[in-house]
Amino acid sequence: MTQFDWREFTPSDNALSEKAILVTGAADGIGRAVTLSLAEHGATVLMLDKKARHLEKIYDEVIQRGFTEPIILPVDLMDITPESATTLAQAIYDDIGKLDGILHNAAELGSPSPMDQYDMTYWASVMQTNLQAPYLLTRAFLPLLKQAYKTNVLFTTADVGRKAAAYWGAYAIAYAGVETQMKIWAEELENTTKIRVNSLDPGPVRTSFRRRSHPGESQELLATPQSITKAYLKIFSSEHNFHGSKLSIN
Secondary structure (H helix, E strand, C coil): CCCCCCCCCCCCCCCCCCCEEEEECCCCHHHHHHHHHHHHCCCEEEEEECCHHHHHHHHHHHHHCCCCCCEEEECCHHHCCHHHHHHHHHHHHHHCCCCCEEEECCCCCCCCCCHHHCCHHHHHHHHHHHHHHHHHHHHHHHHHHHHCCCCEEEEECCHHHHCCCCCCHHHHHHHHHHHHHHHHHHHHHCCCCCCEEEEEECCCECCHHHHHHCCCCCCCCCECHHHHHHHHHHHHCCCCCCCCCEEECC
């Protein structure tokens, strides 16, 4: 893994002014915290999530706090196909004409269990949400990303995707695939574009997702989503030289 010094990073108030950044899984947890932080620093955040009501509440909060107005994208990643991803990219192009970054944050936990007993419905949903959808969105938005200067694609990953562990099944395999996907994108885009592609493991964070994945764990000592947003600000403000890097919050 690459050393990632983000804690001392101090972004200016308008560090992301005039940037448009897509965040998947924007309605809860890390996605929500990053959305608010990006908007606070001037970005137009394209908030993508299947939870439309939650997105509307975040929209209202962003406006009330005087941050840059976001865009609501009520999309279920289980329904994303090559065609619908292309349609979404075209709609964004028609609306704002640009895209400066993507944070692939949405995730499906599935049902941790032995491989020979894994529920195949959960398997399909984890693979679609965590692995397939990020590929389809990145591919569809690539023409927009190529038009802007110093754009960023950040894939969220997990420790079990970097070091396999028993009973994590589809979740671990999907994120192992994400890591490989990130590397391939990085190598293919390195010499022909200004797009920087990396992965980031946020580590243990106090979210509802973490409570589901680690039931019984005390969350009091875990980092809050708000406490790690500087890491994302550093990436999307392009104040770094990472490309093809496996980054970690810890």
